[in-house]
Amino acid sequence: MSKFQKKRGKASPEVSTASLPDIIFMLLFFFMVTTVLRDSEMKVEVTTPRATELTKLEKKSLVNYIFIGKPVDKFQKEYGTKARIQLGDKFAGMSDIPLFLERHRSKIPESQHGGIKSSLKIDSDVTMGIVADTKTALRKAGQLLINYSAKKKD
Amino acid sequence: MGSSRDRMKNEINAGSMADIAFLLLIFFLVTTTIAEDTGVLVKLPPYSEEEVEITKMNTRNVYSVLVNADDQLLVRGELAELDDLRSNAKEFIMNPQKLENMAIEPKKAIVSLKNDRGTKYAVYLEVYNELKAAYRELRDEYAEKNFGKVYEYCSSEERAQTRAAIPLIISEAEPTNFGDEG
Known part of the structure; x- marks a missing residue:
């Protein structure tokens, strides 16, 4: 009799959902850890100035970033304290700008090339010399839409 | 069991x-808001070897702004303060009293911006911001008068009409080699 009373089939066909939260937490942590908010490591110090006439930059894929500022502390021994340009994640000179732009441009379908913008993230304390040179380099490379990155003035 | x-x-x-x-x-x-990028949008002129001669233009139409390496402002040959720049520029462009020494009409007005290599970027951007703000306010006023709403809410034709009436022309000269530390 005892053999029949067990009724194995009826007892527990339910799938345990106890591990579901763990799976979701694991997903959550995975995304938290792997998400990179800024794709390039900052090698120059940039505190953008404040302004009122701001435009939002939409379509992030059409934007390339040029950073100008003095090198951060750990690179100052090597590169000094004079303002420098950073393209992608490395220091660059004026002559690297056309190639950098071309590399970005090649990733974008031709029909959208007119909408490519350069976001210039420039430190407030930088002097205009290097900025003017960058502007000239951008004009020579045919990159005419630029955006001086700035924060909202309160 | x-x-x-x-x-x-x-x-x-x-x-x-x-x-x-x-x-x-x-x-x-x-x-979570992923920090969005905002900034002052500028359209650069195409590169050409020869410098555009702005001096050939009728001087009454040119609103020249110079920013020197000490971050001082020279507006049309006179020392000026940043705080006054916006209202000053607006008055120059619209010329409500039809003065002899200001722009003939808004369409003809040109803002010429020049700086030294030693000018601080923050000051330059602030000046640029003020000039852009002056134009934005003028366009708002124009749109308000003609269409009864601010520029931002206008239809594309109304915007085009406003832009044609008050075109934003900011000409930037090559900076002078002065005060750059490099």
């Missing part, structure tokens, strides 16, 4: 844990 029932009782119901986790996830998804 009895023992298996005991085991069932000891288990905490974890079915709602998933909901809690989802709630957390959604909460963070909604509240």
